[in-house]
Amino acid sequence: MDPRTFQRATAWLMAGLLVFLVYRIIAPFFTPLAWATVIAIFSYPLHRRVLRLARRPNLAALLTTLIITVLLVLPVVLIVPVLVREGMALFDWLRSKDGLAQVRMVLDNVMARVPADLGNVQETIEDLSRTAGTYLAQQSARIAGNVVSFVFQLAVMLLALFFLLREGPQLVRWLADLSPLGSGHEVVVHEATELVQATISSGFIVALVQGVLGGLVLWILNVPSALFYGVLMAFLAFLPLIGPWLIWGPIAVVLLLTGHTGRGIALLVLGFLLVSGVDNILRPVLIAGRSQLNGLLVFISVLGGIHAFGLVGVVLGPLVVATGVGLLKGYRKELQLMAADRPAAAP
Numbered sequence: 547m548d549p550r551t552f553q554r555a556t557a558w559l560m561a562g563l564l565v566f567l568v569y570r571i572i573a574p575f576f577t578p579l580a581w582a583t584v585i586a587i588f589s590y591p592l593h594r595r596v597l598r599l600a601r602r603p604n605l606a607a608l609l610t611t612l613i614i615t616v617l618l619v620l621p622v623v624l625i626v627p628v629l630v631r632e633g634m635a636l637f638d639w640l641r642s643k644d645g646l647a648q649v650r651m652v653l654d655n656v657m658a659r660v661p662a663d664l665g666n667v668q669e670t671i672e673d674l675s676r677t678a679g680t681y682l683a684q685q686s687a688r689i690a691g692n693v694v695s696f697v698f699q700l701a702v703m704l705l706a707l708f709f710l711l712r713e714g715p716q717l718v719r720w721l722a723d724l725s726p727l728g729s730g731h732e733v734v735v736h737e738a739t740e741l742v743q744a745t746i747s748s749g750f751i752v753a754l755v756q757g758v759l760g761g762l763v764l765w766i767l768n769v770p771s772a773l774f775y776g777v778l779m780a781f782l783a784f785l786p787l788i789g790p791w792l793i794w795g796p797i798a799v800v801l802l803l804t805g806h807t808g809r810g811i812a813l814l815v816l817g818f819l820l821v822s823g824v825d826n827i828l829r830p831v832l833i834a835g836r837s838q839l840n841g842l843l844v845f846i847s848v849l850g851g852i853h854a855f856g857l858v859g860v861v862l863g864p865l866v867v868a869t870g871v872g873l874l875k876g877y878r879k880e881l882q883l884m885a886a887d888r889p890a891a892a893p
Contacts, residue, residue, distance in 0.1 A: 582706035748832035753783035
C-alpha cells in the first residue's frame with residue numbers, strides 16, 4: 547500500500563474515532579445544550595442591546611443570562627405553589643364528608659350503567675385510596691430524582707447559554723470559515739435564525755391564545771377557578787402533544803360523571819376544536835409566515851422533530867429542516883455564481 551494512502555486512511559480513522567468519542571461525551575448533555583443554542587439564537591437581539599449598555603462581553607452575557615433565568619424560573623415559582631395549594635384543597639375536599647359523598651354518588655352512577663358487578667362502592671373507594679397512597683409513595687423517590695435532574699440540566703443549559711452569548715460572533719465566524727459553501731453560509735445562518743425566532747415567538751403567541759380561550763370557555767361554563775386553570779393551560783401549551791387538554795379533559799370528565807352532561811359535552815367539543823385545535827392552525831401559519839418553509843414542511847418537521855428529539859424537537863426539527871433548505875439554497879447560489887463567472891473567463 548502506498549504510504550500516503552495508508553497515512554490518509556489512518557488519519558480519517560482517527561478523526562472518525564475522535565468524533566465518536568466527542569459524541570459519547572456530549573450525548574448526556576444534548577438536550578440542555580440544544581435548548582441553550584436555541585435560546586441563545588432567540589435572545590441574541592436582547593443581548594446586543596445589553597452589550598451596548600454594559601460594553602463588556604462577560605458582563606453583558608451574564609446580565610442576559612440572568613434575565614433569561616428570571617423569565618424561565620419566575621412562571622414556575624408563581625404557578626407551582628398555587629398548583630400545590632389547589633391540589634391540597636382538592637385532597638382535603640375528597641377526604642371530607644361532602645367529597646366522599648360526591649365520589650360515592652359518581653361511582654354509583656357509573657356502576658349503575660355498567661352491566662358487570664363491580665362490588666361494593668365503599669370497598670371500591672377504599673381500594674382507590676390505598677392504591678393512590680401506595681403509588682404516591684413509590685413515585686416520591688422518582689419525583690425527587692427528576693427534580694434533581696431537572697435542576698442539573700437547567701444549570702448546564704444556563705452555563706452553556708452564557709458562553710454561547712459571549713462567544714457567539716467568534717463561533718459564527720469559525721463556522722463560516724469551515725463552511726464548504728463560501729458565501730452561501732449566510733443563507734443558512736439567516737434561514738436558521740429566522741426560523742428559531744419564528745418558532746419561539748409563535749410558541750408564546752399560541753400559548754397565550756390557548757390560555758385565554760381555555761379560561762374563557764371554563765368561565766362561560768361556570769367552572770370554578772377558571773382564571774387559574776387558564777394560566778395553567780397557557781403554561782402547558784408549551785408542551786406539544788400534551789398541552790391544555792390535560793386540564794380541560796379531566797374537568798369535562800368530572801362534569802359528565804357528576805351529572806352536568808351538557809356542560810361536559812360542551813367542554814369536550816370546545817376544548818378539542820377551539821382550545822387545542824387552535825395550535826394546529828395558528829402555529830404553522832405563524833412559522834410559515836416568517837420563514838421560507840411552507841406549511842407542509844413546518845408540520846412534518848415539528849412532528850418529526852418531536853419524535854426524533856423529544857420536546858426540544860419542536861424547535862430543533864424545523865431548525866434542521868430549515869438548515870437543510872438553506873444549504874440547498876446556498877449551494878444553488880454558488881452554482882449560479884460559478885455559471886456567471888464562466889462566460890467572463892472564456893474570452
